[in-house]
Amino acid sequence: MSRPALRRALKRAGLATQPKEPRCQGPRSRGVTPPPRVSLPGEAESGSHADLPTLFGREAPVEVEIGTGKGRFLFAEAQAHPERNYLGIEIEPDYVRIAQVKIARLGLSNLRIEWLDGREFVKLRLAPASVAAIHVYFSDPWPKMRHHKRRVFQPDFVAAAARALGEGGLFKAASDHEEYWKAITSLMDSCPALERLRPEEIAGWETGTDYEKKFLLAQKEIGKGIWRRR
């Protein structure tokens, strides 16, 4: 979403634009990078595994989406499957504020969308075999080589995500960026804990996200894959 569109969305949700957090003093290169956000609301400390049943107030299979954007996918899933819990993780706080207003308006008790760094949250906070599915759709490709380290998909992220999935759990991913999709599939395919579903098993599957809708309209090629925890 462009900045003006985001400002309009904030206004529609009855939210004020927040002033930017002040930068550290001195040249940017000497500023101190804040630690990644990995704590859920109400947590006293974030060193332990995330307590997902407490977050939702009940035990139920949990699905996690990283990079929810405007949340189209999760709102549809949470309404279609009230018996499951959905945790959306988004690094852009304004998207999160808008989504949280909508969750409250719809009274969705099985959906949380939180302002966190999804890559670090999966690596540091998800307990082994604690989630039923992980979704990462149209993750920012950071095309310049020197920015690849900012990508969500890294070997340690993939290993942690595989560990967090329960047996038979699914990791679902999509990208419109050819080179990033190659890197994603190479990382995922080389993870020994995961097996990729055959193309015929996922034929006709659509993620239902905003980006997918946009790319389908533009007839842009999309890479999509589902991996299952062995």
Ligand SMILES: C[S@@+](CC[C@H](N)C(=O)[O-])C[C@H]1O[C@@H](n2cnc3c(N)ncnc32)[C@H](O)[C@@H]1O
């Ligand atoms: C290209 S958008 C795709 C949004 C949505 N998944 C879709 O398909 O419509 C990527 C989203 O991922 C978010 N994002 C990027 N890095 C992230 C991270 N480390 N943790 C959580 N969200 C992240 C961005 O803020 C953005 O909303």
